[in-house]
Amino acid sequence: MAQAIAFYVIAACILGFGVLVISTRDTVHSVLFLVLDFLFVAALYVLLGAQFLAAIQVLVYAGGIVVLYLFVVMLVNLKRPPEAHQDPHRQTKLGFGLAAAVLVELGAIAAYGYAHPAAAIAAPATAAIPVSGNTEQVGWLLYTSYLIPFEIASMLLLVAMIGAIVLAKREL
């Protein structure tokens, strides 16, 4: 019961702040609502028993990426509001229509799922992890079964870092 109340409160906050992120006029306010949204997603991870991922969410998203966004918002000081110029070719109604179509499709899938409840998904037989605790288990998987993707991700981050420096530098 307490879990259900926590889920509904957190879900309402996530969706409400998500709507505020995309609807606020001021870009700085939008970034601050994004921080709150990320923090509530971290709370949802705690509810799901993924404490390590919740800490990563707070450190990387709410701490790192949002500061990056704030720096860019401060660097790009606009003399006129960015929404002022309206392209006559732009089809906002088509955008809403496409989003509504995706929503209808997802609703149909959910309704089908309620009508035809699938048999419980059996957990795949995985090799037993000889450690306990969420962080230890995630770390064990990262350094054994998923070592090569882990190294590729680190290479991707290195390339992204060099690319961002090259793009943002005034002249090399």
Next chain:
Amino acid sequence: MITPTHYMLLSAALFIIGVIGVMVRRNIIIIFMSIELILNAVNINLVAFSAQLQNQIGQVFAVFVIAVAAAEAAVGLGIILAFYRNKETINIDEMNLMRS
């Protein structure tokens, strides 16, 4: 009782909010933030199934998604800065250099 279906519906709703943001807004910084919302929706799904199946593989994939999101934000914001320096705008309707 909160089932994975609840988490999937929450994730779908957050995904739709992100899609609407990408489609409707013209400020490119807000479009990037909408993409972050979409990636968060994917992560919620991965972690919900990880909790349902009682193994941590979904959380490992969520860590990879966060790493890719960080790389995407860094490169994307670098592109925004470079573009702003040349054209003095962040409105995507004015970003039509490659339109024939």
